Structure formats: structure tokens, C-alpha cells
Amino acid sequence: MSNTIIVGAQWGDEGKGKVVDYLTSSADVVVRAQGGNNAGHTVISDGKKYVLHLLPSGILWPDKTCVIGNGVALDPIGLVTEIETLERQGLSVRPDQLLISDRAHLTLPYHREIDGLREKSLGDQKIGTTRRGIGPTYCDKAQRTGFRMADTLETTSFAVALRQRFAESNELLVNAGMPPVDPALADSVLAALARLRPHVTNTMEFLHAAIVEGRTLLFEGAQGTFLDIDHGTYPFVTSSNTTAGGACTGSGVPPNRIDRVIAVAKAYTTRVGTGPFPTENEDLGDHFHAMGREFGATTGRERRCGWIDLVLLRHAVMINGVDSLALTNLDGLDQIDPIRICTHYDLDGKRVSLPPATIAEMERAVPVYETLPGWNVDISSCRHWDELPESARRYVGRLETILNVPVSLVSVGADRTQTILRDPHWNALEIPSIRLRPEERTAIA
Secondary structure (H helix, E strand, C coil): CCEEEEECCCCCCCCCCHHHHHHHHHHHHEECEEECCCCEEEEEEECEEEEEECCCHHCCCCCCEEEEECCCEEHHHHHHHHHHHHHHCCCCCCCEEEEEECCCEEECCHHHHHHHHHHHEEEEEEEECCCCCCHHHHHHHHHHCCCCCCHCHHHHHHHHHHHHHHHHHHHHHHHHHCCHHHHHHHHHHHHHHHHHHHHHCCCHHHHHHHCCCCCEEEEEEEECCCCCCCCCCCCCCCCCCHHHHHHHCCCCCCCCCCEEEEEEEECCCCCCCCCCCCCCCCHHHHHHCCCCEEECCCCEEEEEECCCEEEHHHHHHHHCCEEEEECCCHHHHHHCCCEEEEEEEEEEEECCCCCCCHHHHHHHHHEEEEEECCCCCCCCCCCHHCCCCCCHHEEEEEHHHHHHCCCEEEECCCEEEEEEECCCCCCCCCCCCCCHHHHHHHCCC
16 A cells, blocks of 8 residues: 655646656546646547546546545536546546545636636736636635535525625626626536536545555645745745645645655746746747647646756755655757756855745846756657666756655656656555665766
């Protein structure tokens, strides 16, 4: 039995969906514990492309159980649309295959409009949210005025309360000079909830029973470490805890039932939206965009791109308790030579190894780089570590040496098969929870 948390180590969009999909072969249950449909996971399997937002990536495996936990901001209309899209692609989503927590909070149409209103009111200081209503949903949760899935099971009283909340939200919007939400959307919400009702259950009870039975749990993080409401580049963050601890509070599974944490990082850095980005490089962004890479799965926006930032990754490894890294998009660097690694920041004349707390300091931070040679060959067909060019292996080894964490998995393309497990004899979810000794780091590098 092995329970593993997968977290993003950067600003999201690290390729967690593919990594979770790959590791699901060794799991019994896949759990989503936070965020909403502001997240986007793109998974390519057998040549087919699947874009998931609320559904855990494990939904592509018909023999796995997927759980949407209590920490998720659940948009019922969005989830039903997502399910119907998969069904049109030939997949079924059965009630025994997808379980939804009765304690998950609802994201409703008026949350989206309030989200847009708040972004508009910030003007030049806007955060750059996806405007999916996630922030207002968590605001209602914190204010103890939100609706949970359990509330919707009392259908008559909930319908009355829902229409009343629509009216209250419309009054707020109209007073702010915004158009009201169509009240008829309340009927769409009720119809979506009726479709989802067979999936709603006490998922905490299910997960604890699964642990007792010795089943393997895989926790799928949404967004990334630096979008965490506490540990990210605040205020340019999301409204939930995207770090490893959020998987516990958002699912009801205690920390002492977690066996390991695997962090997913790109071989370079990207982010969507506004906020500081010390290693941002316009030429890199132009290169990736010209290749058709680095467009947001949720919004379609161009992602900002830059060199890999080990100041950020050092912080992510520390606060998530990372046991190993999954490095994705290594093939994105195939034609980049030389390649730069940010090892520290120069902040007001002082070299720092961890990111500062304030946006003003982050914006003043000047990256300190090491330079390594590129490999200038297509590695997308590599399936074993020894098939990678020496320069590619040296690049990965240098990251391990600096971060003192092993890279257990390397992705060289979007498809499930384009994955290199460093030791093919390891079960994917039984990767040892170790730190490398100096002599081992030297050997790998």
C-alpha cells in the first residue's frame, strides 16, 4: 500500500495531468482535493487528446475510482459538461467510478460574474484570474454562506434558497453597474445537480475504508505551489492551498496516512496571468509559442515562459516535503543551446536561495544563472534513461545535485508512452523516499 500526493512545483501547468495519468496504472483511487474548473489538465492517450478541469485524470482508466474531495470548488454545470464531453469521446463516467464529496462547495453562475466584477474593479492591479468564480466560492465558504453538495439533496428547500441567492447576487451586480445573471440559469444548475446526485457520497468514509483495505491512493494536485494562497506569490495566487498539506485538508485523509510526495516541474518555467516572474525570457516564449506549445488548457492564453528557477523549486521541495521530482517537457529544450539554470537571486546586492515574501522584492530579484550545453537532438522517441543524450542527462543530474532530490520520472512528450522511469524495476508509486548522498549525486551528474 502506498499513498502518494502529486503537487505542482511551479505556477501550475507543469504537466501534472500526464504524470497522474501515467502513475494511475499503479493506483486504485485517484483523488482531487482542491481548486475548481480554473485548473486544466491535458492528457494524450492512444493519440486522443483529453482536456480535464474538475475530473481527476484517473477518469480515463475505467477500472479506477476517482474522488472529488470536500476541498474542491465544484461547478455542477461545468462538471456535467465535462462528463458529457468524455462520453462523446467514447468514455463512460459511472456513479461507482466517480464519487463526489457531499461536503464540496458549489461554484454557481453568479460566482463567475462576481469574479469578473472584482477583477474589473482592480484595474491595472488585476490578479489575472480565470474568472471561473473560484475566489468568490471560497469567499462564501470562509464567510460560511456557501452551498455544499449535501445541501442540494434536500431538493425543494435548496431550489428556494438557490433562487433567493440568485436574486441577492443580481442586486449586488446591478448596483455595481453590471448586468444581472439570467435567473433561468438556476434551472440549469438544478438539472446539473440532478445528473450528479448518484455520485454524491461521504467520500471521507470511502477513503478511510480504502486505506484500511490496503488500496493505493493517488492525490492529484491542481495549480502549483506558487499559486498557493499561503505559500505562493501573494496576491497573484489562487484561493486554495495547492501544496501537499491541501491534499489532506481537502480530502479528509490525515498526514500520517501519506507515504510520499512527488512534485512535478517543467524543465523550464511557465506561468499564466500577471505577477512576478524573475526568469521570464521573451525569446524562450516566442520559441515555444511558435512550436505550438505553452497555451493554457483552461483559458487558451499564451503562457509566459522562462528558464528553470531553482530558487522557486528549492522552496517547493521544502514546504511540500518532496521525496522525488517528475520532470516534464524536457523535450521542449531540444533546440535550446546553451541552457540556463537559475540557482539564486541577487536581491539588493545579497545572494538569496529562497524566494522573498513580497511582490516588490520578487520584482527586484535578479536571477543568478549557471549555463549548461544543450543537446540539439530530438529526444521525444527516448524511452529509457540511457537513450537520452549525455547533455540531457547532465542537465537533469545538475538539478538533482542542487535540489538534493532525485528525479524519478522524465517526460519527453505529451503522450502517456513518452515517459522515462529512471529505474524501470521500480513500481511507479514505490519510488524510495530518499535524499541523494553526495557520492550518488556526483555519479548521476
